[in-house]
Amino acid sequence: MIYQEDIINLQTDIKEKIGQKIIVKGSLGRSRSFEKEATIEKAYPNIFVVKYEENERNVSYQYKDVLTRTVEVDVFDGESYSPLIPPMVKTQKKVKTSLD
Numbered sequence: 001m002i003y004q005e006d007i008i009n010l011q012t013d014i015k016e017k018i019g020q021k022i023i024v025k026g027s028l029g030r031s032r033s034f035e036k037e038a039t040i041e042k043a044y045p046n047i048f049v050v051k052y053e054e055n056e057r058n059v060s061y062q063y064k065d066v067l068t069r070t071v072e073v074d075v076f077d078g079e080s081y082s083p084l085i086p087p088m089v090k091t092q093k094k095v096k097t098s099l100d
Contacts, residue, residue, distance in 0.1 A: 007063045013084065014063075015043045021076040022084075024050060024061075 018040050025035045038050040038059075047060045065071040066085055074081040 002064055002067050006067055010063045010066060010085070011043060011045070011048075014040060014048045017075055017084075018043060022050065023074040023076075023081055024052075025072040025074070026070065 020040055022038050022040060023035060024038050025033065027033050037053040039053070040048060041051045041058060042049040047062050049058055049060045051058050061071055066073055069085070073084040075084050
């Protein structure tokens with residue numbers, strides 16, 4: 001579940017990174033995916049805009065796309081790229097049995 005606080009935190013993070021290089025990764029359907037370099041151009045209340053390097057094209061994404069991992073964003077910090085949203089850690093739930 002996505003909470004309003006999560007969206008506000010992500011929006012703040014993206015606003016702080018306007019002008020930085022990123023890599024955008026996503027799915028095109030049918031086992032096809034893309035990975036492109038871009039720059040964060042603008043941030044609005046519901047979307048943020050990136051400009052792709054290869055064709056100078058602006059594309060907008062919703063914050064929920066990043067939070068649901070429909071789109072992954074890696075930010076360049078000067079030396080390397082790191083995920084904007086940390087990878088999900090899979091935890092196993094302990095199943096209660098009648099022996100517990």
